[in-house]
Amino acid sequence: MPRTPRSAHPAGMAYAAGRGARLIGAARVGLAGLSCLSATLLPLHAAAITPLSPIADAAAIPQPTPRDTPYPGTLTVAVDATDLDHRVLRVLQTVPVAQPGRLTLLYPRWLPGTHGPYGDVDRLAGLQVRAGERSLAWQRDLVDPFAFHIDVPAGVSSLSLSYEHLTPVERGQGRVSMTRALLGVQWNQTVLYPAGHYASAIRVEASVRLPGGWQQASALRAADGQVAQAGADGWVRFAPVSLETLVDSPLFAGPNVKRIELDPPGTPRPVALNLLADEAAQLEASPEQIDAHKALVQQADKLYGSRPWRHYDFLLALSNSFGGIGLEHHESSENGVRSNYFKDWDKAIRARGLLPHEYTHAWNGKFRRPADLWTPQYNVPMRNPLLWVYEGMTQYWGQVLTARSGLATPEQARDALAHLAASLDARSGRAWRNLQDTTTEGTLASQRDKIWRDWQRSADYYDEAVLIWLDADTLIREKSGNTRSLDDFARAFFGPAMPTHADGSPRALTYTFDEVVKTLNNVQPHDWAGFLRERLDRTGPGAPLDGLTRAGWKLGWSDKESDFARQQEGRSGPTGRERPDDFSFSLGLQIASDGEFDQVLWNSPAFQAGAATGQKVVAVNMQVYKPERLAAAITANQGGRAPIELLVKDGDVYKQLRIDWRGGLRYPRLERVDGAPDRLSAIWSAR
Structure with missing residues (x-):
C-alpha cells in the first residue's frame, strides 16, 4: 500500500566529534571488507587530504542500462540504530569496484509497494566517500538527484561510504519510524547501489546495531538460517542476500517483542506473527485472538493453494507514537496499528483488515505482479x-x-x-x-x-x-x-x-x-x-x-x-485529526473534535451553503457547537420547519451558513433483498 505523504526534512547534519569513534566501532562488526577501514573513518580535516577534482558536467553523464549480470563482489551495509536521542541511522557501506573510471551510485527512488517515486533522498546527509585513506569527490547528477557520480582512481578495489539517514522526529515531518521503544529499518533508505545491474544481481551483506536489550524481527536470516540475534556488541548480522531481497526485507526492533508461530511445528514454509509494542503489557493477546490470526493463515491456504515464499513474518507494531503503516513484501509485511489492538478488540474494528490485505499481497503483487510494475x-x-x-x-x-x-x-x-x-x-x-x-x-x-x-x-x-x-x-x-x-x-x-x-x-x-x-x-x-x-x-x-x-x-x-463507522480505529480526515464526527451522508461534512471542517463534500448541502475545509463551526442555531446539537438540528429540520444555521469562523471572519437539508441523519447499512439468495454470506463463510 502507498505510504502516508510526508513533508521534507531540512537535512543539514555536520560530523560531530564523536562520530568517527562510533563509525570505527561499526568497522569492527566483522563484515567482509570492513576490517581495513578504520583509518578511513577518522573525522575529516580539510588540510589532510586533497580530493579529486569535481566532475565537470554531471548533467551530461548517462546512466548505464541495468543488465542481468552479477555485480563483482559483495556490498556491505552496516546501520547503527542506537542514536535514539536524535533518531538518526548512521550508515557505513562498502562498495567493491572492478576497474577505475566513472561509477554511478543510486539511491532508491521508485519503491515497491508505494507505486511511485517516494524515495527519501533528501534525508540522506553527511555523505563521505573514501578509497583507503583518500577522500574522493562525489557530485549529484543535475537532472536526477538520486544519482551520485564518483571518479574511481586506478588501483582502488573498494570504496567506503559513510552517511546518515535522518528519520522524522515528529509527525509533521513524516511517518515516525524510530522511537524510544520501536524501530523500523527500510533498507532502501540506507543503501546506495551501483547503476547498471539488476537489483537481483547485486549481493549485499547487511548488519544493524541495536540498543541494548532490543530484539529484531524480519524475513532476513542469519548465516545458519535461523532468526538473527544481536551479539554481545549489539550488532545483528545477516547472511548475504541480493539487493532485491534486502530491500524487500525490512526489520522492526524494540525491547518489547513476542514471536508467535502461526503454524504447527515442522510446517513447510512457516508463518510467524512478530509483535512489538511500546509496553510489554500491550503484547498480551487472548487465545481466541491468536486463533483468529492462525485462521487467517489457514483460510489463505485454502483460497490460494500455495505458499510462494520460504518463510513469512508478519511485523506488527502496536504503538501510538510509531507511525502507522501497511506495506507488503514477499516474505514479510510492515504493519502498524494502535497500542490497543488486542486490548480493545471489539472496538478497533478497522485495523483488523490490515493483516489480511498485506498477507494477500504475498500472492498478488509480490509473487504474481503486473508486468508494468516489475x-x-x-x-x-x-x-x-x-x-x-x-x-x-x-x-x-x-x-x-x-x-x-x-x-x-x-x-x-x-x-x-x-x-x-x-x-x-x-x-x-x-x-x-x-x-x-x-x-x-x-x-x-x-x-x-x-x-x-x-x-x-x-x-x-x-x-x-x-x-x-x-x-x-x-x-x-x-x-x-x-x-x-x-x-x-x-x-x-x-x-x-x-x-x-x-x-x-x-x-x-x-x-x-x-x-x-x-x-x-x-x-x-x-x-x-x-x-x-x-x-x-x-x-x-x-x-x-x-x-x-x-x-x-x-x-x-x-x-x-454503525459500530464499524463509530468505532473504527484511526478514522481521520484531511487534517489528520482522529475520528471526526461524520455527517457526510446528510450535510456533506466531517467535523473534527475542535469544530474544524475536516472534509466538505463537493456540491453537498454544506458546500452549497459556503462551507469549506479548514473553516471552524462555532455555534449551531446560536448555541455553542456540540456534535449532538448538530445531530438534533438535522433531525428537527426533516419537515423543513427549522433550517440549520451554523456560525462559522473562516480565518478572521465570522459568517452564518444556512443549510436547508431535510433528509435527516443518514448512515449507510446493508439490507437484504427479499427472495434473493444470500451469496454474500456464502462468500464470507469459512472454508
Whole structure:
C-alpha cells in the first residue's frame, strides 16, 4: 500500500566529534571488507587530504542500462540504530569496484509497494566517500538527484561510504519510524547501489546495531538460517542476500517483542506473527485472538493453494507514537496499528483488515505482479495501469479473509461494505474522472490529503475494485449455478509453483490484463474484457453495485451510525485529526473534535451553503457547537420547519451558513433483498 505523504526534512547534519569513534566501532562488526577501514573513518580535516577534482558536467553523464549480470563482489551495509536521542541511522557501506573510471551510485527512488517515486533522498546527509585513506569527490547528477557520480582512481578495489539517514522526529515531518521503544529499518533508505545491474544481481551483506536489550524481527536470516540475534556488541548480522531481497526485507526492533508461530511445528514454509509494542503489557493477546490470526493463515491456504515464499513474518507494531503503516513484501509485511489492538478488540474494528490485505499481497503483487510494475531496479519508473488488480483484488480478498478467519464478525463485515459502497456511490468526481485514471495516483506522487478529495478522486482503485470483484464473483456463481466462484480464479491464478533465483529467493511471475481475462474465462466463459473495461473506463454517477444486489443485499440507510463507522480505529480526515464526527451522508461534512471542517463534500448541502475545509463551526442555531446539537438540528429540520444555521469562523471572519437539508441523519447499512439468495454470506463463510 502507498505510504502516508510526508513533508521534507531540512537535512543539514555536520560530523560531530564523536562520530568517527562510533563509525570505527561499526568497522569492527566483522563484515567482509570492513576490517581495513578504520583509518578511513577518522573525522575529516580539510588540510589532510586533497580530493579529486569535481566532475565537470554531471548533467551530461548517462546512466548505464541495468543488465542481468552479477555485480563483482559483495556490498556491505552496516546501520547503527542506537542514536535514539536524535533518531538518526548512521550508515557505513562498502562498495567493491572492478576497474577505475566513472561509477554511478543510486539511491532508491521508485519503491515497491508505494507505486511511485517516494524515495527519501533528501534525508540522506553527511555523505563521505573514501578509497583507503583518500577522500574522493562525489557530485549529484543535475537532472536526477538520486544519482551520485564518483571518479574511481586506478588501483582502488573498494570504496567506503559513510552517511546518515535522518528519520522524522515528529509527525509533521513524516511517518515516525524510530522511537524510544520501536524501530523500523527500510533498507532502501540506507543503501546506495551501483547503476547498471539488476537489483537481483547485486549481493549485499547487511548488519544493524541495536540498543541494548532490543530484539529484531524480519524475513532476513542469519548465516545458519535461523532468526538473527544481536551479539554481545549489539550488532545483528545477516547472511548475504541480493539487493532485491534486502530491500524487500525490512526489520522492526524494540525491547518489547513476542514471536508467535502461526503454524504447527515442522510446517513447510512457516508463518510467524512478530509483535512489538511500546509496553510489554500491550503484547498480551487472548487465545481466541491468536486463533483468529492462525485462521487467517489457514483460510489463505485454502483460497490460494500455495505458499510462494520460504518463510513469512508478519511485523506488527502496536504503538501510538510509531507511525502507522501497511506495506507488503514477499516474505514479510510492515504493519502498524494502535497500542490497543488486542486490548480493545471489539472496538478497533478497522485495523483488523490490515493483516489480511498485506498477507494477500504475498500472492498478488509480490509473487504474481503486473508486468508494468516489475522493474529491474529502483530507479526505473513504474507504471500502474493494473493497480485495480494489484491493490483492488487484494482489497477484495483481504475483506473476504477478514470475515472467513473470524477477525471480523459478519455484521462488522457488512457494516464496512455498506460504508464503502455508500461513499463510492456518492463520489462526485465520478462525473469527470474514471477509475482507470485513478491508478496514476502513485506516479503523480499525489498527496492523499487533497483539498476536495471526493471531487478530485484519489486511490479509489482500492475500494471501488472491491465492488467490481464482488460483481465478478457473484456473476460467476450465478452463471455456473453456484458451482464455481472467484475462489477458483484465485487458485488458478495464484497457485502455480513459485519461481526462484539461483540463491533460492522468490522471483516474481508477472501478469497482464489479457492473462487476467483468460483465467476468468477458464473459470466461467463471459465477455470479461468488456465487463472490466466498462467498469474501469466509464464516467458518470453511481458506483458499480450490481454485485451487491446479486449477492442478495442492497444499500440502505439508518439514522444511527454503525459500530464499524463509530468505532473504527484511526478514522481521520484531511487534517489528520482522529475520528471526526461524520455527517457526510446528510450535510456533506466531517467535523473534527475542535469544530474544524475536516472534509466538505463537493456540491453537498454544506458546500452549497459556503462551507469549506479548514473553516471552524462555532455555534449551531446560536448555541455553542456540540456534535449532538448538530445531530438534533438535522433531525428537527426533516419537515423543513427549522433550517440549520451554523456560525462559522473562516480565518478572521465570522459568517452564518444556512443549510436547508431535510433528509435527516443518514448512515449507510446493508439490507437484504427479499427472495434473493444470500451469496454474500456464502462468500464470507469459512472454508
